[in-house]
Structure formats: structure tokens, C-alpha cells
Amino acid sequence: MSKYEPLGEYLGSCEGPVVVARFDQLERILGFSLPDSARRHAAWWANQAGPGHVQAAAWQGAGWATRNLDLGGESVEFERRTDYSRREPIKADRLFDQARRFTGIDDQDVLVVVALGALVEREAARRLAQRGGTMPDLELPPRTRPEI
DSSP states (O other), X not given: OOTTHHXXXXXXXXXXXXXXXXXXXXXXXXXXXXXXXXXXXXXXXXOOOSTTOHHHHHHHHTTEEEEEEETTTTEEEEEEOXXXXXXXXXXXXXXXXXXXXXXXXXXXXXXXXXXXXXXXXXXHHHHHHHTTOOOTTOOOOOOOOOOO
């Protein structure tokens, strides 16, 4: 659990597309003072992912992004994300049921492996095509649709 999780929980409870927050308000929500770098460096507020960006993971995980940072006025706006990656969590059970019907595969672990393999192949082909390449040796099974 990140120490910035209370910020994500707070934003998750907010209504509307934008939340304007002063740094002192955020400190009350978090229960501790923001680091000096949050007051001096815009990069601290960047919508980045990966190691060392636990603060950004808190607001992004709740479906928000920062914008209109005012370091001098010590305020920042959080904007609700509307892109696909920030929508409501998908009900995995429903997807597994659909995948079972489409593929005839009952074992959930096998479904995950097959799905991830298909995703990796598709993305590799897409990236290769973007670079002007082809995959002449790629063999795909014929597409079939289950009876519904």
C-alpha cells in the first residue's frame, strides 16, 4: 500500500470532471507534508508510470490525471480520465465466460495463456506493420464463430 493511496481514494470519491486542489488540502488528505520536490519541480506532478512514481500511480489508478499545475500558487487540477484504460473495471468472470463459449476451453489458466499469446502476436504484428515489415510465415488458424 502506497502512502499516497488516501489521495487516490479521495479522488475516487469525487464527482465531476475536474478537482482543483491546493497543496495544503492534499496534505490534510494524505496526513503528511508533500515533499519539497512537489513544491519545486513540475516533474513530480507528471502523469508518469513506473518505479519512483507512486504519487502518480495513486491518482492515475483512481482514473485521474494532473493538469494546470501552479507551483507558485501551490495548486493543481486533477482531470478525470475518459480513455479506455481508465474506465470502470471489467468484470473478469463475464469475460472468462465469453472466452469459454468462443474457444471451447474450460480451464481458466489455459484461457489466460491463449489470450496473452494472441495479444502478444497481434501487437508484434501491428508494430512490425508500422515499420513496413511483413510476417509471411505467420500461420493463423481459421476463424470460427461458436453457435450462440
